[in-house]
Amino acid sequence: MFQVGDRVRTRLMNPAGHTRLPVYLRGRVGRIEYLLGTLPFSDQRAAGVRSAKEAAYTVRFSTRDVWGADGDAHGSVCADLFESYLEASE
Amino acid sequence: MSHVHEASGSAANRVKTLVGALEDAHVLTERELDASIEAFLSRAQPANGGRIVARAWVDPEFRRRLLADGNAAVAELGIDLAHWAPVKLRVVANEPGRHNLIVCTLCSCYPLALLGPSPAWYKSNAYRSRAVRDPRGVLAEFGTQLGDDVEITVWDSTAEVRYLVLPQRPAGTKRATEDALAALVTRNGLIGTALV
Numbered sequence: 347m348f349q350v351g352d353r354v355r356t357r358l359m360n361p362a363g364h365t366r367l368p369v370y371l372r373g374r375v376g377r378i379e380y381l382l383g384t385l386p387f388s389d390q391r392a393a394g395v396r397s398a399k400e401a402a403y404t405v406r407f408s409t410r411d412v413w414g415a416d417g418d419a420h421g422s423v424c425a426d427l428f429e430s431y432l433e434a435s436e
Numbered sequence: 437m438s439h440v441h442e443a444s445g446s447a448a449n450r451v452k453t454l455v456g457a458l459e460d461a462h463v464l465t466e467r468e469l470d471a472s473i474e475a476f477l478s479r480a481q482p483a484n485g486g487r488i489v490a491r492a493w494v495d496p497e498f499r500r501r502l503l504a505d506g507n508a509a510v511a512e513l514g515i516d517l518a519h520w521a522p523v524k525l526r527v528v529a530n531e532p533g534r535h536n537l538i539v540c541t542l543c544s545c546y547p548l549a550l551l552g553p554s555p556a557w558y559k560s561n562a563y564r565s566r567a568v569r570d571p572r573g574v575l576a577e578f579g580t581q582l583g584d585d586v587e588i589t590v591w592d593s594t595a596e597v598r599y600l601v602l603p604q605r606p607a608g609t610k611r612a613t614e615d616a617l618a619a620l621v622t623r624n625g626l627i628g629t630a631l632v
Contacts, residue, residue, distance in 0.1 A: 366594045368541050370568065382524065385596045402595050404526075413569060421588040423568050426595035 348403055348432065350380045355435040356427065364392030367431045371423075372406075375435050376407035379424055387428055401429040452496035473498035478554065483618070485514055485550040485600060485626045488527075490618035493517050493605040504601070509612055510550070525550075528591060528601040530628075537575065537590045538568035538599045545593040547600050551623055558627065560622055568592060578629040601625065 347353060349429040359365070366388045381404040390398035406424045409417035456462050464517060488510055493500040502509035506525030507517055517525055525547065528536040540546065544559040557563050566574050573586045575581075582588065591599045603625045624630035 368540060368592065368594060370541070371592075380526075382595070382597060385524070388595065404597075406589075416569075418570070418572055418588065420585065421571060421590070423590045423592060425592040426597045428595070 348378045350378050353435040354405060354432040355379060356431050365389050367427060368414060372424055374407055374412055374430055376405040378403050379406040380404035382426060480549050480552050482552045482623045486618035487513055489602055489621045490614045492602055493617055494614050505528060523596045526597055527600045527602050530604045532557035533586055535586050535588050536601045537567060537588060538601060539564055539573050539590060540593040541568055542594055547598040550600055551626055582632050601628040607630055
């Protein structure tokens with residue numbers, strides 16, 4: 347479980363099947379913005395486990411942390427990500 | 437619903453083939469399919485979004501509840517999101533110096549119940565890929581010029597959450613009725629590609 351404000355890093359992953367972790371947000375550091383509770387876990391549902399659920403979080407990433415110096419100086423991207431996409435970050 | 441992609445010609449062919457296969461297998465008829473699509477869309481209107489925003493502009497307590505729990509707040513206005521799909525609604529508020537923009541980079545998730553069917557550009561690869569990378573540039577192309585100091589948050593709808601932007605109330609509308617305010621709210625204002 348993560349809490350609002352926790353720093354997290356998204357996993358570098360390239361699964362063969364369905365995932366809702368966008369490529370542009372893999373291996374990036376962000377902060378937990380909002381706890382979404384438990385949501386239907388798309389990755390496993392796509393693999394046939396219809397009842398699969400997992401904790402999910404809105405995670406905020408600074409635009410510069412995603413796109414480097416080419417990113418907007420005053421912006422961020424928020425995405426809704428499942429717990430198994432995330433690991434704690436310093 | 438949310439997986440409409442470009443190359444609509446080939447998508448239309450695939451849908452036609454799929455419907456044909458389902459009919460052949462006696463899973464459903466085209467008539468049943470039409471009826472369920474009609475039921476799905478019948479209560480999905482952009483006017484719903486306008487009503488929600490207007491209420492939030494005139495009622496600070498409603499605004500607070502809307503930002504805290506979108507589903508419960510819109511239910512107060514008789515809008516039951518479960519009619520469409522069990523999604524969680526989050527409303528994000530524009531404020532002086534802060535702007536919000538909604539996108540779904542993975543497919544085309546959209547608060548259909550509150551905005552009606554999504555516009556073609558929302559589903560385009562161009563919007564979906566550029567909104568997260570250069571939101572200020574995309575907004576400028578929509579005719580929405582934001583100052584360089586305005587912070588933009590882009591909400592990428594990657595799970596079972598749907599986003600709606602609560603625009604700032606326009607100046608000079610102090611005496612407008614709630615209905616008149618609702619009429620000012622545009623679809624693009626609720627997506628964040630325009631101001632209201």
